[in-house]
Amino acid sequence: MLRSFFISWCCILLWITVAWSAVPAEMSPEGFPAVGAGCLAGRCHSNLAPIRSHNSDMAKQIYLLGAAQGDPNGCVVCHGGDPVALWESRPHVGAPEGSLLAEFTTTPAAMSVVDKTCGQCHTERLYRLRRSGMATGTGHMSAALQGWGIKPERPFGVISITDSDGALPSAGTPEYQAYMVRLDRQQNGIFTEQILRVPEQKWENIEAYPELAGYQYVRSECMKCHIGRLNDGKKGSGCAACHLRYAGKQLVTHSLQGTLKSKVVVNGNETTGIALENCTQCHSEGKKIATSYAGLLRNADTQKYRRMRDDVHHNGINRYGNPSGGLLCQDCHSTRAMHGTGNIAVSGRVNVEVECADCHGTSDSYPWELPLGWQDEFGFSPVQGEQRGTAEILPLEQKLGTVYVPEDGYLLTARGNPFGNVVRRGQAVVVHSASGLSYEVPVLKTIALRHEWKHPARAIAAKLQHPKHFESLECYSCHSAWVSQEYGTHLQVEFNTPDKLYSAKLTEQQQWRDPVLGINGEGRVSPLIPLFQQDVTLIAPDDAVILRRHVFISQATQKNRAIIYNVLHKTIEDLLVNRVDTSREETVLSKYDSASAYVAHDIRLEDLLSAAFIMVPVAPHTVTRNARPCESCHANAKALGYGDDSGFGIASAPLKESWLQAALRSGGQTEIMERDKAKRMSSRRNGHISAQRVPYTQLLIRNGKQLQQVGFHWALSSPLSGAQRKIMEEQNPFVRMRTGRNITEGMIMVIGKYEIDAISASAAILAIIFFVIVAAFMQSRRSKRKK
Incomplete structure (x- = not known):
C-alpha cells in the first residue's frame, strides 16, 4: 500500500513538473520584473500570465511605464489602482499619479476607457475602431428594425458617433481608397457621416404603436455582441472581445492573442493567432458564420449543436503536401475589416474586401492576372481592366502585425490591398496562417493546365464549357456543402418582467440542404437564407396580449406610416407549443390602425408577404471541394425560388398563389375585433392552414411576382431574374441543354471509395x-x- 501511495505521488509530481516546464520562460509568471510584489503579491494574482511574452517590445514598454507609476510589473498601466496599498480593499481604488485613468477598472479594453488604456500605445487605431462595424453594428441594427416594419430615417447603431474626416478611408492603399470612393458614389452612399444609438422606447409609446417594440428588442437582443455595446462593463468587451480568450464568461488566459508574434499558452499548449472560439462568441447568431465554418449546426428545438462537415479551409485534413490544420478567420479577413477604415459603413459587406479568386484565380487566369474588382463588380460585369499584379510594400496598418517575406509579391484583394500573408511563389500561391502553419493554395489555372481535376467531367462542364458560371456566380453558390436555414420565427416579447425585456424564439422549421438562390449586392448569384420571417406576440405589463402572431409590413410598402397590417393565427402558436390538431387552426386577416381598433380591410396579399418576410444573401462558410450537383440548382424548385412544398417539377410548377390568398379564399368574412378583446382572439373561419405548410422558402411565383424582400442595403439584391430562371429551366439536366448533351453524361458518382x-x-x-x-x-x- 505504501508503495502504491509513493508511486502515485511520484506520478503527480512528474505531471506537475511536465506541465510547468511546458510553459515557456517568456510566458511564465516567474518572468515578471518584480515577482511577488504589488498585484502579484501573496494570494492575489501570483499565477497570472503576462499580457505579452516578457521579451516582447510591448511587454517591455508596459514595464517601463509601470515603473514610472510605482508598479514595475505594469498592471496599473492598464487597470489603474494602487499597487503599494497594504489593505486588501485598497489596491482596486483610484489610479496612480501619471495614469490617464481616474479610477481602477476591471475591463481596461472596454470602449468607454480604451483611449486611456490600449489607446496609450495604439492611438492610430482608435478613430477607425470606434467607427468600425465591429463597434457600431450599424447595418445590423437598421436591418433588424426593418423586420419590425420600421425603416429608420437615419442609420442606428450601438453607439452615437460622427465621422468628421470625410468619405476617403484613412487606411489601405491609394488604389483601395479610390475604389471605395467610387463604390460610395456608385451605390448612392455606402458610408454615413453620423449614426445614433438605438433609442429607448417607453411602454406608453409601444402601446400606441406596437412596432416600436422593435427598438426595445434590438436593444436587448442585437446590441449585446458589438464591442461598442452599452453594457461594456462585461468581460470580453471592447478590444478584449477578440484579443483575450474566454470560455463563456471565464477568462482562459491573461495573455493577449493576435498575430503570429502573440504567443498564448492554454493548458500547456502554445498557440498563436485569434482563436475561432472568440469569433463564435458573436458570429453564432444571425447568419451563423463562425459556427458553420467550424461545422456546427444549431438544432432549433434543443439549441444544441450537431456536427456537420466543416469548411474545407478549417478542416485539418488538407491537400497532399500541406500540413494538417486549418486557417483562422484572420487569415482571410483583413485588419481593415476588423479595426475599420475610419468610415461608418451602412452594411457589413462594405468592409469585406476578399473574394475567392483573389487566391484561387480562375481556370484561365492566375490571381495576379485578374483585374481589380473581379467578383466584386456591383453590376459592372464582367470587369475588364489591367492585370492587378502583386505588391512589394504593405500599408502602414499591416506592418504592425507579422510581416512575411513577399517572395514574388504579396497577392492583392479585389479592392487593391495586399494580403500580407498570401504570397506568390513562381506560379504557386502560399498562405501563411497566424497559427504558424503555411499552405500551398490550389490554383485553378494550374489544375486546368495539368488536368488535375478531382472530378474531371463535372469540373470541365461547370468551369470550362460554361464560363458564365465564373462571370455571374459566387463560387460558394456551388461549393457550399450546406447552409443553416431557419424558416419562420415566432417571437414572444414580454414587458411584464421586472427591469428587463424578455423574449423567446421558436423556429417553425430548420433546413440545411440546397438553399434558395438569388442575387446579392454585387450582382452575382448567391445563396439566400431567411433572416426576418417573424411574427410577434406582444405581452403588456399587465399580461394582456396586445398582438398575437403579428406580422409587420415594411415601411417600404406602407403608404401610411400609422397603418400596420396584421396576420393573426389563432392556434398556430398552440400547434407548435401544445401540439394540438392542425384542423383547429383558424385565420384572421385584419388591419390595425392608430385608432386602436382592428378593422376589416382588403389588401394585396403578395404585397403583405413581400414586406413581412425578408431573405438575405450569405456566404455560408461551408466550402467543400466537391460542388453541389448540377440538378440541385437546375432541377430544384426551391433553389430557383419557387418553394420546396409545391410537389411539382419545375416544368409543370403552377402559378402558385400565396398561402394567405388560399386561406382567405376558403373562408368567410373577416371578423372585426376591438382592442380589449385582443387577449383572446377568435375567428369564424374554417381554414385549415398548418404552420408547417406556410411556404417560407417561396421567394416568388412563376410569373415573376415577388413574395419576399431580398436584402436591405444594396440595390442589386433580388431573386433570380426571369431570364436567369428561364435559362436554368431550359438547362434542366433531365431535359436538354443548349449543347444538346445531357449534363448527366460523364458525371461521376462516388460509391464508397x-x-x-x-x-x-x-x-x-x-x-x-x-x-x-x-x-x-x-x-x-x-x-x-x-x-
Missing part, C-alpha cells in the same frame, strides 16, 4: 434491383412448391 460514371452506375443499380426482384420471386415460387 470508388468513382464511376453516373450513367453506368444508374444502369448497374437498376440491374441489381431487377435481379433482386427476380430472385425474390423465384424464392417465393420455391416456397409455394414445398408447401
Whole structure:
C-alpha cells in the first residue's frame, strides 16, 4: 500500500513538473520584473500570465511605464489602482499619479476607457475602431428594425458617433481608397457621416404603436455582441472581445492573442493567432458564420449543436503536401475589416474586401492576372481592366502585425490591398496562417493546365464549357456543402418582467440542404437564407396580449406610416407549443390602425408577404471541394425560388398563389375585433392552414411576382431574374441543354471509395434491383412448391 501511495505521488509530481516546464520562460509568471510584489503579491494574482511574452517590445514598454507609476510589473498601466496599498480593499481604488485613468477598472479594453488604456500605445487605431462595424453594428441594427416594419430615417447603431474626416478611408492603399470612393458614389452612399444609438422606447409609446417594440428588442437582443455595446462593463468587451480568450464568461488566459508574434499558452499548449472560439462568441447568431465554418449546426428545438462537415479551409485534413490544420478567420479577413477604415459603413459587406479568386484565380487566369474588382463588380460585369499584379510594400496598418517575406509579391484583394500573408511563389500561391502553419493554395489555372481535376467531367462542364458560371456566380453558390436555414420565427416579447425585456424564439422549421438562390449586392448569384420571417406576440405589463402572431409590413410598402397590417393565427402558436390538431387552426386577416381598433380591410396579399418576410444573401462558410450537383440548382424548385412544398417539377410548377390568398379564399368574412378583446382572439373561419405548410422558402411565383424582400442595403439584391430562371429551366439536366448533351453524361458518382460514371452506375443499380426482384420471386415460387 505504501508503495502504491509513493508511486502515485511520484506520478503527480512528474505531471506537475511536465506541465510547468511546458510553459515557456517568456510566458511564465516567474518572468515578471518584480515577482511577488504589488498585484502579484501573496494570494492575489501570483499565477497570472503576462499580457505579452516578457521579451516582447510591448511587454517591455508596459514595464517601463509601470515603473514610472510605482508598479514595475505594469498592471496599473492598464487597470489603474494602487499597487503599494497594504489593505486588501485598497489596491482596486483610484489610479496612480501619471495614469490617464481616474479610477481602477476591471475591463481596461472596454470602449468607454480604451483611449486611456490600449489607446496609450495604439492611438492610430482608435478613430477607425470606434467607427468600425465591429463597434457600431450599424447595418445590423437598421436591418433588424426593418423586420419590425420600421425603416429608420437615419442609420442606428450601438453607439452615437460622427465621422468628421470625410468619405476617403484613412487606411489601405491609394488604389483601395479610390475604389471605395467610387463604390460610395456608385451605390448612392455606402458610408454615413453620423449614426445614433438605438433609442429607448417607453411602454406608453409601444402601446400606441406596437412596432416600436422593435427598438426595445434590438436593444436587448442585437446590441449585446458589438464591442461598442452599452453594457461594456462585461468581460470580453471592447478590444478584449477578440484579443483575450474566454470560455463563456471565464477568462482562459491573461495573455493577449493576435498575430503570429502573440504567443498564448492554454493548458500547456502554445498557440498563436485569434482563436475561432472568440469569433463564435458573436458570429453564432444571425447568419451563423463562425459556427458553420467550424461545422456546427444549431438544432432549433434543443439549441444544441450537431456536427456537420466543416469548411474545407478549417478542416485539418488538407491537400497532399500541406500540413494538417486549418486557417483562422484572420487569415482571410483583413485588419481593415476588423479595426475599420475610419468610415461608418451602412452594411457589413462594405468592409469585406476578399473574394475567392483573389487566391484561387480562375481556370484561365492566375490571381495576379485578374483585374481589380473581379467578383466584386456591383453590376459592372464582367470587369475588364489591367492585370492587378502583386505588391512589394504593405500599408502602414499591416506592418504592425507579422510581416512575411513577399517572395514574388504579396497577392492583392479585389479592392487593391495586399494580403500580407498570401504570397506568390513562381506560379504557386502560399498562405501563411497566424497559427504558424503555411499552405500551398490550389490554383485553378494550374489544375486546368495539368488536368488535375478531382472530378474531371463535372469540373470541365461547370468551369470550362460554361464560363458564365465564373462571370455571374459566387463560387460558394456551388461549393457550399450546406447552409443553416431557419424558416419562420415566432417571437414572444414580454414587458411584464421586472427591469428587463424578455423574449423567446421558436423556429417553425430548420433546413440545411440546397438553399434558395438569388442575387446579392454585387450582382452575382448567391445563396439566400431567411433572416426576418417573424411574427410577434406582444405581452403588456399587465399580461394582456396586445398582438398575437403579428406580422409587420415594411415601411417600404406602407403608404401610411400609422397603418400596420396584421396576420393573426389563432392556434398556430398552440400547434407548435401544445401540439394540438392542425384542423383547429383558424385565420384572421385584419388591419390595425392608430385608432386602436382592428378593422376589416382588403389588401394585396403578395404585397403583405413581400414586406413581412425578408431573405438575405450569405456566404455560408461551408466550402467543400466537391460542388453541389448540377440538378440541385437546375432541377430544384426551391433553389430557383419557387418553394420546396409545391410537389411539382419545375416544368409543370403552377402559378402558385400565396398561402394567405388560399386561406382567405376558403373562408368567410373577416371578423372585426376591438382592442380589449385582443387577449383572446377568435375567428369564424374554417381554414385549415398548418404552420408547417406556410411556404417560407417561396421567394416568388412563376410569373415573376415577388413574395419576399431580398436584402436591405444594396440595390442589386433580388431573386433570380426571369431570364436567369428561364435559362436554368431550359438547362434542366433531365431535359436538354443548349449543347444538346445531357449534363448527366460523364458525371461521376462516388460509391464508397470508388468513382464511376453516373450513367453506368444508374444502369448497374437498376440491374441489381431487377435481379433482386427476380430472385425474390423465384424464392417465393420455391416456397409455394414445398408447401
